[in-house]
Amino acid sequence: MTVPLDYYIILSAFLFAIGTIGVLVSRNMIIMFMAIEIMLNAGNLALIAFSRYLRIMDGHVFVFLVMTVAAAEAGVGLAIIIAIFRNRESVNADFLNLMKW
Amino acid sequence: MEMLVFIVAAVIALASAVMVITVKNPVGSILYLLLSIMAQSVLYVMLSGLFVAAFLVLIYGGAILVLFLFVVMMLNIRYADLGVDTLGRLKPWAWVFGIVLLAELVWITMGRMTRFAGVDETFGSVPEVARLLYGKFVYPFELTSILLLAAIIGAVVMTRKGH
Amino acid sequence: MFDYLYIVPLLPLLGFVINGIFRTRLSKGVVQTLAVGSVGLSFVFSVILFFKLLGLEPEHRLVEQVLFSWIPVGSLNLDIAFLLDPLSSVMIMVVSCVGFIIHVYSIGYMAHDPGIKRFFIYMNLFMFSMLTLVMSNNLILLFIGWEGVGLCSYLLIAFWFDKKSATDAGNKAFIVNRIGDFGFLLGGFIIFWAAGTFQFTELQHIAPEAFVFGGGLVTAATLLLLFGATGKSAQIPLYIWLPDAMEGPTPVSALIHAATMVTAGVYMLVRLNFLFLMAPTTMLVTAVIGCVTAFVAATIGLAQNDIKRVLAYSTISQLGYMMMACGVAAFTAGIFHLMTHAFFKALLFLGSGSVIHALSAEQDMRRMGGLKKSLPITYKTFLVGTLAITGIPLFSGFFSKDEILWKSFSSGHGHIIFWLVGVITAALTAFYMFRLLYLTFFGEGRYDRQTAEHIHESPKVMTMPLIILAVLSFVGGWVGIPHVLRGGAWFEKFLEPVMAHIPLSGHEVHHSSSLEYALMAITFVLVLVSIYLAYYLYRKNIDKVTSLRQSMEGLYRIILNKYYVDEFYGATIVRPVVNGSIFLWKIIDVFLIDGIANGLARLVGDMSETFRRMQTGYVRAYMTVFVVGAVVVIGFLVVR
Numbered sequence: 001m002t003v004p005l006d007y008y009i010i011l012s013a014f015l016f017a018i019g020t021i022g023v024l025v026s027r028n029m030i031i032m033f034m035a036i037e038i039m040l041n042a043g044n045l046a047l048i049a050f051s052r053y054l055r056i057m058d059g060h061v062f063v064f065l066v067m068t069v070a071a072a073e074a075g076v077g078l079a080i081i082i083a084i085f086r087n088r089e090s091v092n093a094d095f096l097n098l099m100k101w
Numbered sequence: 102m103e104m105l106v107f108i109v110a111a112v113i114a115l116a117s118a119v120m121v122i123t124v125k126n127p128v129g130s131i132l133y134l135l136l137s138i139m140a141q142s143v144l145y146v147m148l149s150g151l152f153v154a155a156f157l158v159l160i161y162g163g164a165i166l167v168l169f170l171f172v173v174m175m176l177n178i179r180y181a182d183l184g185v186d187t188l189g190r191l192k193p194w195a196w197v198f199g200i201v202l203l204a205e206l207v208w209i210t211m212g213r214m215t216r217f218a219g220v221d222e223t224f225g226s227v228p229e230v231a232r233l234l235y236g237k238f239v240y241p242f243e244l245t246s247i248l249l250l251a252a253i254i255g256a257v258v259m260t261r262k263g264h
Numbered sequence: 265m266f267d268y269l270y271i272v273p274l275l276p277l278l279g280f281v282i283n284g285i286f287r288t289r290l291s292k293g294v295v296q297t298l299a300v301g302s303v304g305l306s307f308v309f310s311v312i313l314f315f316k317l318l319g320l321e322p323e324h325r326l327v328e329q330v331l332f333s334w335i336p337v338g339s340l341n342l343d344i345a346f347l348l349d350p351l352s353s354v355m356i357m358v359v360s361c362v363g364f365i366i367h368v369y370s371i372g373y374m375a376h377d378p379g380i381k382r383f384f385i386y387m388n389l390f391m392f393s394m395l396t397l398v399m400s401n402n403l404i405l406l407f408i409g410w411e412g413v414g415l416c417s418y419l420l421i422a423f424w425f426d427k428k429s430a431t432d433a434g435n436k437a438f439i440v441n442r443i444g445d446f447g448f449l450l451g452g453f454i455i456f457w458a459a460g461t462f463q464f465t466e467l468q469h470i471a472p473e474a475f476v477f478g479g480g481l482v483t484a485a486t487l488l489l490l491f492g493a494t495g496k497s498a499q500i501p502l503y504i505w506l507p508d509a510m511e512g513p514t515p516v517s518a519l520i521h522a523a524t525m526v527t528a529g530v531y532m533l534v535r536l537n538f539l540f541l542m543a544p545t546t547m548l549v550t551a552v553i554g555c556v557t558a559f560v561a562a563t564i565g566l567a568q569n570d571i572k573r574v575l576a577y578s579t580i581s582q583l584g585y586m587m588m589a590c591g592v593a594a595f596t597a598g599i600f601h602l603m604t605h606a607f608f609k610a611l612l613f614l615g616s617g618s619v620i621h622a623l624s625a626e627q628d629m630r631r632m633g634g635l636k637k638s639l640p641i642t643y644k645t646f647l648v649g650t651l652a653i654t655g656i657p658l659f660s661g662f663f664s665k666d667e668i669l670w671k672s673f674s675s676g677h678g679h680i681i682f683w684l685v686g687v688i689t690a691a692l693t694a695f696y697m698f699r700l701l702y703l704t705f706f707g708e709g710r711y712d713r714q715t716a717e718h719i720h721e722s723p724k725v726m727t728m729p730l731i732i733l734a735v736l737s738f739v740g741g742w743v744g745i746p747h748v749l750r751g752g753a754w755f756e757k758f759l760e761p762v763m764a765h766i767p768l769s770g771h772e773v774h775h776s777s778s779l780e781y782a783l784m785a786i787t788f789v790l791v792l793v794s795i796y797l798a799y800y801l802y803r804k805n806i807d808k809v810t811s812l813r814q815s816m817e818g819l820y821r822i823i824l825n826k827y828y829v830d831e832f833y834g835a836t837i838v839r840p841v842v843n844g845s846i847f848l849w850k851i852i853d854v855f856l857i858d859g860i861a862n863g864l865a866r867l868v869g870d871m872s873e874t875f876r877r878m879q880t881g882y883v884r885a886y887m888t889v890f891v892v893g894a895v896v897v898i899g900f901l902v903v904r
Contacts, residue, residue: 003107003147005215011111011144013206015118021199022122024888030127030173034134037165038118041141044157052148052224053217060225061233063153067160068245072252074165078172079256085176086262093883195888198895205898 008049015042029081029093033074040070107147114140127173135166149225269329269346272309272356273399275302276391283385292380299384300367303391307360314353322761325349326465328401339460347401347464351762354599355398355531361736362523362606363391365729369614370515372726373621383423383513390416394524398531403452403462406532410448410496413525414441420520421512433508440505444495451488454481455539468538468764477542486539486546489532490553497529498580499557499587504830506580510572514617517572522579522613523606530586530602534595538764541593547677551591555672555685558584560827562692566699567823570627571616574700578653579609581689585668588686592678594671596759600744601664607740608652608661611733615646618722618730619704623715629700634709638719641727643705648734650701654694654791660741665690667746669787670780687787691794698798706803748777 015038022035044063051059117137121130138161145154223229234242279302283295290298317325330345367387374380393412400406415438422434452462458481459467459474475482493499498506498521509521520526533540533550540546558581565577582605589598620627622639636643652661669690673683709716721727745751801809813820822828880886 002217003104005217007107010207013203014115016206017199017203018118020202020891021195024195024884024891026122028127030169031122031130034121034130037134038121045141045144048145048148048150048153053215057229057233060150060153060230061238064156065241065245067156069248071160071165072249074168076252076255078168079259082172083259194892198892202895205895205902208902
């Protein structure tokens with residue numbers, strides 16, 4: 001029997017929640033980034049599901065663009081991490097506390 | 102049958118996502134992420150998104166995760182170094198609210214079981230995507246190229262030594 | 265010509281403005297010429313206006329010129345407008361004439377003073393204010409002039425501002441005046457509230473309907489106005505500033521504190537005679553105040569040793585006469601005395617200035633003497649002034665003072681006690697004036713060798729004014745020779761249309777002319793006795809004075825110390841006010857208000873300290889809070 005739309009959406013929700021918790025909980029910046037990627041992917045899944053449901057192709061294009069952006073973001077973000085690493089010798093997010101009062 | 106495939110793929114995706122966060126070794130995290138991506142790709146195929154499924158594996162597995170791996174290797178990050186867990190007091194809140202978020206999102210969709218209608222074969226194929234990409238969405242498409250350019254320049258500038 | 269009423273006050277104003285702005289660029293001579301010339305031209309104009317006024321019929325002698333409408337708000341319609349009628353015509357002539365003479369005198373007196381330009385600037389401002397005061401057609405413009413002369417009085421008393429006594433005196437004058445002004449304003453407001461206008465001509469028409477004869481409103485308003493007048497005209501209770509005002513240069517004392525500013529109170533009373541006549545209570549109070557002030561001031565003048573102080577108390581005393589005249593409804597007599605007093609008092613002050621100038625700033629009469637030979641012109645003119653003030657027949661003071669004495673006896677508002685006290689005061693006046701004369705000009709010189717070498721008669725620019733004033737002091741009274749003495753009583757007739765006639769109890773009392781002669785004679789005899797007494801003590805047997813003083817030690821002390829009035833005021837009024845201010849300052853301002861302000865600031869600081877802890881700088885904390893917020897928002901949306 002076919003899988004209803006809801007299942008996909010619920011799955012997407014689960015993935016998103018996992019991603020959020022991951023961002024908040026991890027101390028390693030790299031892991032944090034990966035959790036963000038998980039969140040983005042969850043969004044992608046929802047998009048494709050709805051696109052299929054509404055029988056419109058726009059969702060696919062949207063996903064395409066999202067992934068492009070995710071790639072760009074990953075690149076720049078990692079560059080930043082490298083720069084930080086050069087400065088601090090660590091990728092612990094807790095060491096980034098210059099904004100403290 | 103379809104349901105079985107769905108469940109397997111879904112479980113794999115979720116489990117590996119959880120593993121991404123919990124594994125100590127960063128390389129392990131990357132690999133588990135890759136596994137999750139693969140599972141999701143399967144789901145995409147089930148949703149007739151052939152192009153995006155391939156695209157997903159290509160971009161993520163082929164580019165993004167490789168990038169992550171490079172960085173991890175280069176910086177020689179091992180076991181995430183300890184330090185004061187600044188989130189200490191807030192950690193329970195993070196878990197609580199993560200779960201609440203989940204609950205909310207589920208609640209939204211609950212009880213509206215909807216079925217997919219059928220689609221013809223060309224749905225989700227490359228020509229269809231291309232038609233939209235170069236037609237209706239040509240501007241965003243071009244703009245993303247500029248975005249990528251900016252990202253490249255940014256990354257290069259950021260990591261230059263000597264400034 | 266009547267369109268140019270405003271020229272009279274305008275000329276000194278121009279002098280003030282031009283001299284004030286270009287003070288440093290203009291030479292002393294130019295400043296002087298401008299200042300003195302503007303007043304002189306004002307005088308010429310006043311005389312021209314006077315003759316034009318004479319050309320009109322007596323009932324129509326009232327010209328108003330509205331410059332512009334100043335405050336038209338609701339029912340209030342205040343204009344800058346001038347009024348020319350017999351009363352104001354007399355006033356502007358007296359003010360500008362005496363003012364001009366004194367300005368000329370000042371050229372000589374202030375010649376060596378470094379601040380001479382500033383002096384003339386202030387003097388011009390004063391002339392402008394005073395002329396505005398007497399020419400205004402409504403109470404508020406009058407008040408503006410009133411305040412202006414008060415300001416100039418302050419500026420000129422404290423002219424030598426490096427002397428603390430001078431600045432203290434200036435402050436005292438201004439503050440005491442201000443207290444009186446408070447009464448003036450309140451009275452004015454009551455008038456407006458009842459009658460709806462400040463304009464004199466309108467008030468005169470509306471008054472009978474707006475006010476009840478003898479009623480609370482008009483009595484209150486007039487009493488308050490009277491209070492203001494006691495401040496400006498130095499009567500009890502607000503006279504205390506005038507003796508201190510002698511700290512200013514002598515021309516200032518002559519002009520402001522003898523001839524013009526102090527007469528403003530009297531002028532105001534006469535201008536509003538129709539109101540005062542409707543409040544018999546106030547009339548009585550006025551007469552009593554004038555009477556008592558005249559007497560008390562004369563007694564204080566008996567014992568003073570500073571020549572200017574004697575003249576100051578004499579001024580207060582003579583102003584008391586004018587007040588008493590108003591109180592007994594002899595308004596014309598009051599103005600008459602105002603005019604003659606302006607002449608001879610200015611003369612006396614300028615003469616004393618001449619003496620002080622000659623003796624190198626000596627003002628204590630105990631160190632004068634025998635100046636008759638060294639200062640002949642000063643002496644002769646001073647003698648004329650003395651004769652005038654004591655009321656010797658044919659001199660101006662005789663006619664005006666006798667008029668007042670007669671009216672205080674015979675008028676419907678009068679009483680024999682007023683006359684009696686007035687006569688006694690006249691005797692006292694004669695005594696202290698001749699005492700002054702003998703001490704200053706007769707006998708042996710009691711000054712030191714160094715002063716003696718510098719004695720010289722004053723230059724022409726100072727003696728000419730003295731001579732002119734002496735002539736005026738002599739003939740000035742001849743315009744008001746009463747009928748009983750076979751005169752035409754022109755002055756009274758001229759001012760007649762300005763006065764209202766509201767009899768007190770419905771019946772006029774008529775007295776015979778023989779009674780008037782008799783009273784005149786009694787006064788004259790008493791005056792002669794006083795003069796002889798002064799002659800006996802201060803001319804012939806000056807050593808007897810010390811023994812006399814010792815035998816009346818206590819009384820003498822009291823009089824010399826002005827009945828300790830200043831000390832009394834100091835303890836009862838000044839001290840509590842100062843203490844109250846200190847309380848308000850130390851406790852309410854510093855402790856309470858500053859405390860609240862600073863406390864609030866500190867509170868904000870402390871709160872921000874607490875909130876600052878939120879800025880941990882840790883990204884994860886921020887993100888967590890962010891997610892929490894997002895979740896809550898989604899929760900809202902879900903629930904709805």
